[in-house]
Amino acid sequence: GVGFRPFLYNLAQKYSLSGYVLNDTRGVDIEVEGEKEKIRLFLQDIHTKSPPLAVIEKVSLKELSPVGYSEFKIKSSRKEEDKFLPISPDISICDDCLKELFDPQNRRYRYPFINCTNCGPRFTIIEDIPYDRKRTTMSNFEMCPECQKEYDDPSNRRFHAQPNACWKCGPQVRILDKNGKLINCKDPISFTADLIKKGGIVAVKGIGGYHLACDATKGGVVALLRERKNRLEKPFALMMLDLNQVKKFCEVAPEEEHLLTSCRRPIVLLKRKGDYLPENIAPKNKYLGVMLPYTPLHYLLLSEVKIPLIMTSGNISEEPIAYRDKDALKKLGKIADAFLVHNRKIQIRVDDSVVRVVNKRTMILRRSRGYAPQPLILNFKAKKCVLATGAHLKNTFCFLRKNYGIVSHHIGDLENLAALSSLEEGIEHYKRIFYCEPQLVACDLHPNYLSTELAREYARKNSLPLVLVQHHYAHIVSLMAERGLNLSKKIIGVAFDGSGLGSDGTVWGGEFLIASCTDYKRVAHLRYVPLPGGEMAIKEPWRMAVSYIYDVLGDDCTHITCQILKNYVKSEKVDLVKNLVKRRINSPLTSSAGRLFDAVAAIVGIRGKISYEGQAAIELEMLSKERKESSYPFKINEQKDGFVVDTRPLINAILVERKKGVDVEVIATRFHWSLSYIILNVCELLRKYWGLNEVALSGGVFQNSLLVKQTVDLLTSSGFEVFLHKLLPPNDGGISLGQAVVGYHQLLVDSF
Known part of the structure; x- marks a missing residue:
């Protein structure tokens, strides 16, 4: 789907070569005859002039006896069992198509589905492989004579472009009211633009699902969308027409500009510039998530409204993005005032990808449209196919097949049956298009995750071995596999996140591991504190403040805790939670770095309750400054099972500064430096004991750009070689690859 066969055809014409090229499920098969120098x-x-979207993994050559071909042909695709071909992600409209889109003399002028071999939908329209029109959701649209002529012409940019279409023969747009009734109008896109400019909210069908779009310049409209969607404070994504508009509202570094304009077109986190846009787009956040249009339809809409638009996932809170028309009308009818729809079926839902730039390098936060399902090339070849079902939050799944790690698009949080169904549908689709028949299943250690239950049932139904993989171990191995490290060689792994079931039954999240692909040892962790109320403590950070303050002051904590938390909760409730902590009632122990962030955020007065995952930690990061500060005190105690980082001196120092009225920004900044120094000091101890000099940083806490910059600088200055994720998110969205790799290697040890 990247124009490789047309490229080869024209190349053969250039050098007067005869023969053929065809797609099969092994890759591209080429046979050429001609002069030796021209073949060279x-x-x-x-290698040097292939299409920009083409990824050549390897080229195998074999000399054959001449057949006597009279010409060079593109043959029909050939399907072979037990073979597979990497599939291109969906890609943004190219410059050539964009020029034609706005050219009144072009026959595709303002056609919302213009595309060519260099751009357009791929993954979301594929029903099966090899990738040909008859196996896509475009099979219902028979090409008109003009489109067919382009499709058959080797010199044309649309030569063998499978989604090729025009006004006469291709998909069309319509506008519906919130009840699904057709609105008669001359131009549905112009109608939509007018509705948005008047303050309306419109559900817009895109490549991988529906967006909810509205005027981003009006705080009242943004507030209305929040109310209807029940999304109280989680940041909304923005779509802006071009770079000039982006630079009016945001600071844009060269690396960020490259990401914004790339064919992947992710949402890029950019620093706000001034207060030109309403605060309630991303409350208490100095970053905005911005993307440029990536479909012709988006460009047509944005060129008419001429203002930034909120362009957020079209879903009910905690459910997957809507992508089927009837489902969208049913679920979004109480949110949207109208629906801008089209009649090209979406085969599989795919959310927008989210990235940020840290230390001039790309950090992927959500890997989906534009990136998935492009496989990761691994440095080993698996003899068996493995399915890993991923984590509970930010779920992805992964197939391990030969030397490929096929990590899925973003599925999301598995909070309900709708999300679980999306995971099941995704697994079946990938099985079909990648010819994956699992012979082993891997999953998280937590028995109650929906992903674990799915893995257990899949393994039972298919009589397959099941491997349970500890959450933080999977984080580290995922990074090792992604970065092509020697998987049998041990590394220091630092896994900091919100939570994951530990092998001792406690809730881990501030972990230092010595890990390889076959085993790991937990060698250090943050000091345990109770998690009062279990899951409630995650949603109410003030509970973690009570737990940490009690850990420092014991029974004497009541007065100071009530004083600090008086804006969040009544003293009676503080006393109740203190007793939960004291008596260890419904209060499992945790070593989570994420919960430490929550506690500090509550103590310094940032937030007592959250409305989305990681909110307290994000707002603590937003208040921190990019300047050097001294660390708060902490202790590292050696125990029989390893080192324990005693955080009581740190919390006590923060309490003292809070009482003195030290600026919250100073406390937040010092806290970040303290965590960086904790990581440095523990890693230096581990280097001394284990003789290891490579450090892998993974887990959701390492989405924090300030913490990453500081920690990498400290570790590098101390002589460590530091590894961060490049192709996968550091959060739970990258964990499925680690599960698959660990599962495979563990069963190899058991003579799999």
Whole structure:
């Protein structure tokens, strides 16, 4: 789906070569005859002049006896069992198509589905492989003579472009009211633009699902969308027409500009510039999530409204993005005033990807549209196919197949049956298009995750071995596999996140591991504190403040705790939670770095309750300054099972500064430096004991750009080689690859 066969055809014409090219499920098969020197140049150009979207993994050559071909042909695709071909992600409209879209003399002028071999939908329209029109959701649209002529013409940019279409023969847009009734109008996109400018909210069908779009310049409209969607404070994504508009509202570094304009078109986190846009787009956040249009339809809409739009996932809170028309009308009818729809079926839902730039390098926060399902090339070849079902939050799944790690698009939080169904549908779709038949299933250690229950049932139904993989161990191995490290060689792994079931039955999240692909040892962790109320403590950070303050002051904590938390909760409730902590009632122990962030955020007065995951930690990061500060005190105690980081001196120092009225920004900044120094000091101890010098940083806490910058600088200055994620998120969205790799290697040890 990247224009490789047309490229080869034209290359063969250039060098007067005969033969053929065809797609099969192994890759691209080429046979050429001609002069030896011209064949050499042909092969050279394959490597140096291939289409920008093409990824050449390897080229195998075999010399054959001449057949006597009279011409060079593109043959029909060939399907072979037990073979598979990497599939291109959906890609943004190219410059050539964009120019034609706004050219009144072009026959596709303002056609919302213009595309060519260099751009357009791929993954979301594929029903099966090899990738040909008859196996896509475009099979219902028979090409008109003009489109067919382009499709058959080797010199044309649309030569063998499978979604090729125009006004005469392709998909069309319509506008519906919130009840699904057709609104008669001359131009549905212009109608939508007018409705948005008047303060309306419109559900817009895109490539991988529905967005909810509205005027981002009006705080009242944004507030209305929040109310209807029941999304109280979680930041909304924005879509802006072009770079000039983006630079009016945001600071844009060269690396960020490259990401914004890339063919992947992710949402990029950018620093706000001034207060030109309403605060309630991203409350208490100095970053905005911005993307440029990536479909012709988006460009047509944005060019008419001429203002930034909120462009957020079209879903009910905690459910997957809507992508089927009837489902969208049913679920979004109480949110949207109208629906801008089209009649090209979406085969599989895919959310927008989210990235940020840290230390001039890309950090992926959500890997989906534009990135998935492009496989990761691994440095080993699996003899069996493995399915890993991922984590509970930010779920992805992964197939391990030969030397590929096929990590899925973003599924989301598995909070309900709708999300579980999305996971099941995704697994079945990938099985079909990648020819994956699992012979082993891997999952998280937590028995009650829906992903674990799915894995257990899948393994039972298919009589397959099941491997349970500890959450933080999977984080580290995922990074090792992604970065191509020696998987049998041990590494220091630092896994900081919100939570994951530990092998001792407690809730881990501030972990230092010595890990390889076959085993791990927990060698250090943050000091345990109770998690009062279990899951409630995650949603109400003030509970973690009570727990940490009690850990420092014991029974004497009541007065100071009530004083600090008086804006969040009544003293009676503080006393109740203190007793839960004291008596260890419904209060499992946790070593979570994420919960430490929550406690500090509550103590310094940032937030007592959250409305979305990680909110307290994010707002603590937003208040921190990019300047050097001294660390708060902490202790590292050696125990029989390893080192324990005693955080009581740190919390006590913060309490003292809070009482003195020290600026919250100073406390937040010092806290970040304290965590960086904790990581440095523990890693230096582990280097001394284990002789290891490579450190892998993974887990959701390492989405924090300030913490990452400081920690990497400290570790590097101390002589460590530091590894961060490049191709997968550090959060739970990357964990499925680690599960698959660990599962495979563990069963190899058991003579799998």
